[in-house]
Amino acid sequence: MLEYFPTNYVWNLSTNLALAMGGNIGEIDVICRQLIDASRRGDDEGTEAFFNAWCAQADRLVELAAEDIAAGRRLSAGAKFGRASTYYLTAERMQHRDYAPRKVAYQKMLDSFAKFTELGEENCERVTIPYNGKTLAGLFVKANPAGGKPAPCLAFFNGLDSTKEMIYGSGIQQALAARGVSSISVDQPGVGEALRLEELTAIVEAEQWAGAVVDYLETRADVASNLIGVGAWSLGGYYAPRAAAMEKRFRLCVAWGANFNWGELQRRRLAREGDRPVPHYWEHVQWVWGKKTLDEFMAFAPAVTLQPVIDKITVPFLITHGANDRQIPQEYAHQQYEGAVNSPKRELKFFTPREGGVEHCSADNMANGRDYIADWVAQTFVELGAEGVRT
Secondary structure, three states, X not given: OXXXXXXXXXXXXXXXXXXXXXXXXXXXXXXXHOOHHHHOOOOOOOHHHHHHHHHHHHHHHHHHHHHHHHOOOHHHHHHHHHHHHHHHHHHHOOOOOOOOHHXXXXXXXXXXXXXHHHHOOOOOEEEEEEEOOEEEEEEEEOOOOOOOOOEEEEEEEOOOOOOHHHHHHHOHHHHHHHOOOEEEEEOOOXXXXXXXXXXXXXXXXXXXXXXXXXXXXXXXXXXXXXXXXXXXXXXHHHHXXXXXXXXXOEEEEEEEXXXXXXXXXXXXXXXXXXXXXXXXXXXXXXXXXXXXXXXXXXXXXXXXXXXXXXXXXXXXXXXXXXXXXXXXXXXXXXXXXXXXXXXXXEEEEEEOOOOOOOOHHHOOOHHHHHHHHHHHHHHHHHHOOOOOOOO
16 A cells, blocks of 8 residues: 555555545645655644645646636546545545534535536436435446446445545446446445435444435336345445345345444454544544444444344355455454355455455555456346346
């Protein structure tokens, strides 16, 4: 993993995610060099400096994009808006939940991303999904070429602190589209727009909001409603298997990063075992799950486990995990695989130094992990009867 900050895993992880989402190495180098001293103050203490540096680069790109538009250079402007959205998001997701400027940065991210997809003519359709009287926001990417027939589709969800724009930026949806598989990335309760704009907090029963997404996909004429899969990364390594176990319309499942017993992991993190994905971690998890105190959260956390439902997974199941994942222990990947005894096709894939992608959700080399997953999804859909799908 590229490590500008020798004592700060959280900042290094965020920087690598920005690169994986299409950030420019030259721009990111300018940002990170000015933050090295601040990083030594700890991942919590220096986050305002982190926020200002990433936002300043994003603001600069927005100004340059406006100049491109004035000169009639729409595609160039779109590319700059795309990188700006990545940098705004990188700044925003690292802040304390009560840090007021994050709200402005988040709206700038949404605006920039919308201009990126419009001006860049991206294969990306923003959609809204009814859920409990509110809506979930998603990004739908069509199989390319679709051939005029309904295509299989993967519903892909977030972890603890990512967003649908990060999923899109990772390239997984584009990799699936190239193989003839459509996809939708969604801000489910607890993340992104659902948390920030709709005040929808996370729930243990992931099948409830995942089922709402299936309901939506079944209304689309371009989706083969009998060939819908579910996938997710990081904490989504809990959400997706839980959804597949309980929502029987899903035909396959992918966990990009195993998360068999996330609740038990919180006890270990409180004892300072393992690294954390974001600064201000304990305030963040209370925000995500709608808990008012750390004691309330810790009393609730043991419910976030796949132990009671893992044997209810009856569809093909892929688990991928980095061999050097510093956040989620390898033992959880083995437990997840060993518990899925009723899956007709289960696979546990560790990414090693030979391949790259050894860190959490392959943040150090996302390309290989992304392509492996896209190939497995495409091949499995073919085995389930899909036509027009390729690898």
